[in-house]
Amino acid sequence: MEKFTTITSPAVPLSTENVDTDQIIPARFLKATTRDGFGENLFRDWRFDKDDNPQTSFPLEDPRFSGEILVAGKNFGCGSSREHAAWAIHDYGFKVVICSFFADIFQNNALNNGLLPLRCSAEFLAKVFAAIELDNQTKIKVDLANQFVEIVATGEKESFEINAYRKECLINGFDNIDYLLSIQSEIEAFEKA
């Protein structure tokens, strides 16, 4: 897994709430047997119309917005457990999703792919949306090591929580399976007990 470093970037605002993984990557694109190339079809049916024309009313196709951070309405990533959703967001170029709360399975899938699901307060989320509305290219800083997120222009900051083990994995690019394989004898002993 790629190592996660501090990120300072403009952000793409997607204020819709309850965005489900069927929107993030529709089922008809799940037929691949590899992890690559899902970014192309990220939010396919919101980004493009039936005839594949880009919809500039949708933030990802709106030329005013860009960056490595996606800012999302609450309950982001609900529904299907498809990890393809996390692959698509990461493959498209996002490194962080900021939201006031994430669906559980999506959160794990993101963490397993070096994509940081950053949970902030509803108040701070509203401030981030407002800041982007004011200046579409306003920069957001995400410092994982020190666990804070900042609207650079105003200096408004909030600290965020992350499990210490998960943080360690992200910063060092560690993989869960390497860890689990290292304790295989303990697992075997558990099975016998």
Next chain:
Amino acid sequence: MAGLTLFDKIYNKHVVTSIPDGPDVFYIDVQYIHEVTSPQAFDGLRKRGIQVFRPKQICATADHNVPTENQHLPIKNDLSRHQVNTLVKNCDEFGLELFGLEHPYQGIVHVVGPELGVTKPGMTMVCGDSHTSTHGAFGAIAFGVGTSEVEQVMATQCLLQSRPKRMRVTVDGDLQKGVRAKDLVLYVISKISAGGGTGYFIEFAGSAFTGLSMEGRMTVCNMSIEMGARGGLIAPDQTTFDYVEGREYAPKGAEWDKAVAEWKELYSDSDADFDKEFVFNAADIEPMITYGTNPGMGVGITQKVPSANDIGANSEKEIESFDKALDYMAFNVGESMMGKPVDYVFVGSCTNARIEDFREVAEIVKGRKKADNITAWLVPGSKQVEKQIFEEGLAEVFAEAGFKIRQPGCSACLAMNDDKVPSGAYCVSTSNRNFEGRQGPGARTMLASPITAAATAIAGVIANPADLL
């Protein structure tokens, strides 16, 4: 010290070790796999040069991507065929048992596991599919995982898991006429909301749940994820034991007696603590139908399309999201749900494609005729359910009423195969998700019980099944 919840009793027994300041190493008894979320996990094992750790604890079936007609022919779509064939090759290479397309046990993974007796009380189970929560109906911890986690379990039979919070939803009383397990769970989701269970594991308790058959309990637990909960479970009782007994993978003889004695200990202690509790009354529930684009947007079938205000939306973003949903459905606030035009009816999916569901549909359509404007898809959950439909004479009832039985698979629940609802068309569906485009790009889905779907197929518009019983 407070007593233990059912969830904690099972969870505690499966913790191999705990990482300080980190997740638990959580042992998984059974992993179910299917063609869509497993290929990248098998690839991962190959890249690491390792084998599946416990091949006998994995149960594989092809379901998401299979056609529901002419299953004896090669799959037409190249990508789908490749994905299903990849599962066959992977299971062969890694020594896993597969209930593939030609197998008499093939079907939707969450229908197959229970009907074979692979799913049992007290177990821990995962699958790369969010509706793994279904198996909680047996008093088991079962939840959906992503493909990286599928690989973890293949490699080590363990998962890194943080203990979720505990919620209990209690519904007491008798269900009203025409109200089924699906209505019960749609009602609960409409009250708790599509995100209200996030971070929790839910125990369903009370006479409305314990009075359900195992099929009904599976319908309820299946939709735990639709309120955001990783899973839901119901304490096992005689109904559970009677269902499991005699099934192919169920314990036999003395082993059976020993197992039942252990399973009888699986209940929440009377002084167990829950982080959150909800209590509802069964008498308040009527047949339910959804009007929006998440499963929490449901109302009683005799009700009108509510306003954002009616459902307590107060922030600007919430109201925007609500309006977007109604706009997608082309519904207006204040319109009656009953009598709304419908084009498609789908009876199927891991939520409602068990034999009991088809028996109930048959009861409604018997001696009646499907409306001409309705295209109906009746898709059994497994080859065994399909066989039973024919053996019990239900197929004839369906044929006389103008319905045809298709072959098992996930079908129009997620429209990965050819069973797609056209853009703009309305479908009353017994599946679990009414998300935008879930049943095909632009398709408009209304979730309901099998008998509501049946009544609608007869009437040609949204209809109340209570009127036909």
